[in-house]
Amino acid sequence: MDMEKTLKNILKKIKLSEPTISTILGALVIVVVGVLIFNFFQAEQSQPEILEMDEEISVSPEEQKAGVELVEVEKEDGQKEMAKIYKVEPGDYLSKVSEKIYGGGQYWPEIAKENSLNNPDLLLIGQELRLPDLELEMARLTALEVQNKPQAAIDGDEYTVSEGDHLWNIAVRAYGDGYKWTEIAQANNLAYPDYLAVGQELKLPR
Secondary structure, eight states: OHHHHHHHHHHHHTTOOHHHHHHHHHHHHHHHHHHHHHHHHHHHHHSOOOOOOOOOOOOOHHHHHHTEEEEEEEOTTSOEEEEEEEEOOTTOOHHHHHHHHHSSGGGHHHHHHHTTOSOTTOOOTTOEEEOOOOHHHHHHHHHHHHHHOSOOOOOSSEEEOOTTOOHHHHHHHHHSOGGGHHHHHHHTTOSSTTOOOTTOEEEOOO
16 A cells, blocks of 8 residues: 555654564554544434434413313323323313313213223312313214204104214204203213214103
8 A cells, every 4th residue: 555655664764673663554553443433433323313202282272271281191101292181170070171172062972081981970179181182083073063954953852863963962952052961861871971873762851
């Protein structure tokens, strides 16, 4: 190599023996290789770490006004994620919470499911409820409501369930008040009020 010959010539000029020259050249090679290896590992370590992040969620001003907070929670696999949390207040029940957060009481079954509530009628003051993302479900129900409009008022004491029906809209049509779905559920001894079968007969207390 030209560089090696040049170094040898320089070292010979300063009257160093051949063994000494070889030793010096070997040391220089080791130093150069060491510097290159050091720079390589430094470059590897300095590269920014790419982390997989969950889809970013945020709390809207309306949700903040309703008492929703963004809280870090632990998933089943032990990892952390952000979730929307609502703390139960005096006088709250699930359909009321649904009304506060989503603008309609009919979404309470999804809140119950998200929190694995065995008894949806029993809420404790200060209890933290995780709020599900209902964007798709709300769009589906809205489409059903549009599809089923106009819906006639229900005047009788009995009603046969049709496709797309849920207790909330039946209560609205029968009483003009969606919150009276609980009375329909109690009158019919419904263990699972969020599940209605097409053709099911419901008693409407008057």
